[in-house]
Amino acid sequence: MARSARALLTTIGLAALAFLLSSCDVGGLSPIFPDPVSPNGKGIYDTYVGISVVAIIVFIGVEAALLWVVLRYRRSRQPAGYMPPQVHGHTGLEIGWTIAPLIIVLAIAGYSFVELQKDFQPISNQEMTVKVSGHQFGWDYDYLNGVVVHQEGSLAAEVTPFVVPTNTLVKLQFDANDVIHSWWVPAISGKTDAVPGYDNFSWLKIDKPGKWRGECAELCGSGHAQMQIIVQAMDKSDFEAWMAKQKATTASPSPSPS
């Protein structure tokens, strides 16, 4: 599907969802993801919105038809002794409601496939690579320059943040030491599984400084819930300073916890 069609659908969708959001966002009940801060998260967000346009129309249409049957064709609304027409089918109608869903799902599949090709292909133009390794129960982030951030899981206290520079394309390579884990920060992008002995990757390019939370999304044992994730994005200069400090800490004989 052409990019322009995507853009059009997305615009219509945003208008429709703006209404929904305003009516539904009560008490923290939001029908959509948090605002995305990375382009791949934005792509997923837009795909979600695009599908929602069709989904809401289908939902309202079919539920309305059901409601119409309940209200109009109930026995008490029909004349006494009413004998319904004994219709056994209608080839045209049946073909019609085979073709119509087919077109809809092909459109949605095409629309999703464009996003899949755009944001889920292996990348090689990254400005930085971090090896993310899951274990029971925490994450290690290896910057491949001797610096490793250990993000040990905890529910009670805030975990050590994984620090990345803003506006930098960071490739994340995933691995696991024991069982399967899944790295998920909803504001950045979707999940990436960390399977032992199985290469997997993702990327991020965060557009503003800040902290975003996530969790391990694959049941990995009794400490699963404590495998919290915090990603902190810093301006490039701040990041350089942070990295220099980390290097110094790593080099010193008795590293203090960050």
Add this chain to the structure above:
Amino acid sequence: MATTVLPRPKQYDDTFFKPISIWLTTTDHKLIGIMYMVTSIISFVIGGIFALIIRLQLSQPNLKLVDAETYNQLISAHGVTMIFFFVTIFVTGIANYMVPLMIGARDMAFPRVNLLGFWLIPVAIILYYCGFFTGGSLNAGWTGYTPLTEKAFNHQTFGVDFWALSIIVWAISGIMASTNFLTTIVALRAPGMRFSRLPLFVWAQISTSILLLIVGAPLAAAMILLEFDRQLGTQFFTTQGRPVLYQHLFWFFGHPEVYVMILPAFGLISEIVPVFARKPIFGYMSMVAALFGIVFLSMTVWAHHMFTVGMNTYVEGFFMLMTMLIAVPTGIKFFNWIATAWWGSVEFTVPMKFVFGFLATFLIGGITGIYLASVPVDTQLHQSYFVVAHLHYVLFGGSVFAILAGIYYWFPKITGRLLNRTLGEWNFWTVFVGFNGTFLIMHTLGLEGMPRRIWTYANPAWATTNVIITISSFLIAFSILVLLINVVHSWGHGEIAGNDPWRGNTLEWATTSPPPPYNFERVPPVRSFMPVRDLRESGELIEAEPVLTPT
């Protein structure tokens, strides 16, 4: 009109309380069907209690009602119990009871295989629950992903081993039942009951049986390989092997299993809508074609459970497309049901209310399924509470609502008595409100980033939603309690139903309620897919003497 009084064998009095020796040794498909259904309802109650404990634990942040290990065992047991021991078993039971009646047969083709197949189910259930009494049950979710279930990470208890053995026994039982159903339907149809006249519930059972025959063996294979890993030290799914291979094997069973649970539900809906709308089913042939379309497609979609595992994007695209294509045959069925009721004279009895509850909620499950099929969106929604909400919309809003419709529809045939209508209305409205209150807002938790299978959480923003969900889940429990009271009460004291309380279309309504051991004294002629209706309209319906008479 001629009436025939059937001499009834002594053991066929109308109560549930028959001598235990009859229950243990009977090869009657009806009694075996009842045993399947009762077993599954017991599982439903147990799985439901697990669900309530889970919901209490999650109702507020940082609760410690149960510890993490117990919680993991509870969610695993909830999933296994509901999927393997409740829904699948119930639909097998109701089919066991109804399929021979609907095709005009006297019993299943292999009555003793039927008996063995049923008794393997309590064995499977007991095997699974042995885990709880030997230190710890399965604690890795109902999917039991490796390497978490491997010896290296799960050696303290025998929970995983009991689960694997239980599932192997369960799969053998399922293969037996499927073979039996297919043989029965092919070989034992009444004269005139051509394939083109089979009730849609029977067609649904054919498609379900084919599906379970194909996917039951890979499941057993996965469990056997897992046991080799655990007990013999092989490396099929360990960290040295291929944990992802396990996921492929498991989901090659796991996704079709969803259709093993929903296709009989589709069959039920296809039987009930025409009866209460007083119209024939709309598009009989396209309904049958849609069933087989689903059977075929359901075996080409398993990797949509694995979009985050890291596959080639074209492979993911294939599985995305095939998954979305399932919306086409399902859509055909959905629109045909609506068209059947359209222009009808629709009587909203309790079963019909559940049918419309099914249609209204299953639609939501179908639509959220499209979101989950889309690979990019799925990477966000996968393993979150959005998925939990989705799967309960298709399993509870779909299968269980259809099962409840089936209970109210066929209870009079099975027991000779109607379920109480007032309690039925209470059951419907409380479960409808409770269900949607529980699972509709659960979607938002997933969108906000709450992963499934976490035993507790620190985020205070999720507290309000979770407490609403927990309260609603107790409304569901109340509703099921109403159902159980209704069933127990009506079995002994319900209003006498007569042979054909709903003016049904299919052959089971031509015999007595409950039917005699041989089902029919004389199998009625079959001239269309609505044989009893034909006889009623031509004045040929011979009313069998009611078994129960008002006292």
